[in-house]
Amino acid sequence: MTVALAVPDILVARAQAGDEAALEALFRAFETPVYNLARRMLRNAEDAEDVLQETFLEVVKSIRNYRGEGYLWGWIRRIAATKALMRIRRDQLRATEPLGEDHGKAGMHVGANIDLERAFEQLTDTSRAVVWLHDVEGYTHEEIGELMGKSVSFSKSQLARAHARLRGMLGEGEGAQA
Amino acid sequence: MMHCTMDDLLALRASEASVWARRHVEDCGACRAELDSLYQRVAQLKALPALRPPRDRWSIVRDAARVDQAHRRRTWSGWGLAAAAALVGLLLVPRFGPDGSKLHAELADAKGQSATLEDQLQNYDVDGRVLTGRMAARVAELEDRIAVIDGDLARWGAVKPQAQDAELVKLWQQRVDLMRQLVNVRVSSARYVGL
Numbered sequence: 001m002t003v004a005l006a007v008p009d010i011l012v013a014r015a016q017a018g019d020e021a022a023l024e025a026l027f028r029a030f031e032t033p034v035y036n037l038a039r040r041m042l043r044n045a046e047d048a049e050d051v052l053q054e055t056f057l058e059v060v061k062s063i064r065n066y067r068g069e070g071y072l073w074g075w076i077r078r079i080a081a082t083k084a085l086m087r088i089r090r091d092q093l094r095a096t097e098p099l100g101e102d103h104g105k106a107g108m109h110v111g112a113n114i115d116l117e118r119a120f121e122q123l124t125d126t127s128r129a130v131v132w133l134h135d136v137e138g139y140t141h142e143e144i145g146e147l148m149g150k151s152v153s154f155s156k157s158q159l160a161r162a163h164a165r166l167r168g169m170l171g172e173g174e175g176a177q178a
Numbered sequence: 179m180m181h182c183t184m185d186d187l188l189a190l191r192a193s194e195a196s197v198w199a200r201r202h203v204e205d206c207g208a209c210r211a212e213l214d215s216l217y218q219r220v221a222q223l224k225a226l227p228a229l230r231p232p233r234d235r236w237s238i239v240r241d242a243a244r245v246d247q248a249h250r251r252r253t254w255s256g257w258g259l260a261a262a263a264a265l266v267g268l269l270l271v272p273r274f275g276p277d278g279s280k281l282h283a284e285l286a287d288a289k290g291q292s293a294t295l296e297d298q299l300q301n302y303d304v305d306g307r308v309l310t311g312r313m314a315a316r317v318a319e320l321e322d323r324i325a326v327i328d329g330d331l332a333r334w335g336a337v338k339p340q341a342q343d344a345e346l347v348k349l350w351q352q353r354v355d356l357m358r359q360l361v362n363v364r365v366s367s368a369r370y371v372g373l
Binding site: 020032 | 183219236246
């Protein structure tokens with residue numbers, strides 16, 4: 001999805017001064033991209049809603065510290081991605097799922113020829129997060145590694161495995177890659 | 179025949195591929211098709227419809243923002259009041275006669291303690307600390323009571339700017355007592371989260 005990046009400086013300045021209408025305007029401008037990012041990274045819609053809420057609580061609290069380095073969406077998106085990744089890490093600790101194990105969901109066979117959105121949902125949380133952050137949001141492997149507390153090669157290998165799995169689920173390319 | 183791996187294809191997409199992979203994909207139709215599929219998959223991912231939040235969470239965020247702002251205002255008004263009180267105290271010093279010296283000493287002592295406690299409170303990052311529900315309620319109650327006393331002190335200063343009676347001393351001592359309780363709660367919460 002395309003996010004309108006331009007937010008008037010005056011709106012940011014008013015939000016930094018605690019103007020409630022300006023804060024609401026920022027919330028309205030970014031609630032969908034933040035929720036979409038969280039929902040694509042997380043399996044659970046309620047978790048994504050919680051990330052949306054936590055992200056804007058952080059934005060409201062920290063907007064005074066935003067100095068205009070980079071664009072506002074980049075700043076908000078990083079907060080949202082960090083919070084979503086924290087949830088993934090927490091859930092993995094609870095479920096004792098080793099970070100990086102990409103077994104996908106049971107019952108999804110190679111060549112099942114499902115649509116991409118469904119196939120994407122079958123990936124593990126970590127793989128989904130890496131694919132979304134890299135391919136859609138445009139994060140580099142260095143940035144993803146930093147956000148996840150992992151190495152660049154971890155991010156690269158997660159992306160490769162996730163694409164190999166997507167390719168299999170979508171029944172693509174029977175020739176090469178066998 | 180050896181074909182490109184997914185790592186090779188992703189490297190090709192990122193313009194970071196090896197010389198072998200770049201040459202191979204020019205000659206191999208199957209790998210070119212794989213690379214095209216990869217580009218299409220990424221384009222389709224980017225084109226997925228935006229998922230919208232099912233419920234409006236603004237009211238929760240707004241309420242939290244209001245609490246945050248009220249807290250900041252209270253903290254700053256406390257600091258402002260303490261500074262103003264210190265200034266008024268300095269201006270009033272020459273006016274005290276021998277009868278008022280005991281009250282003056284008590285007042286100065288209460289103000290000094292209040293300022294020290296304000297300092298201590300700042301060390302506990304009051305905005306960022308996670309509190310249990312019970313502690314948060316206690317903090318809110320104490321802060322509200324301090325705010326009431328601050329209001330009384332401000333009114334007192336407006337009505338009787340040169341007053342130096344026992345009532346004023348009592349108000350400052352009450353403020354010190356509440357501040358001490360507030361610091362104790364903050365210390366407990368800091369221990370609770372393992373500071």
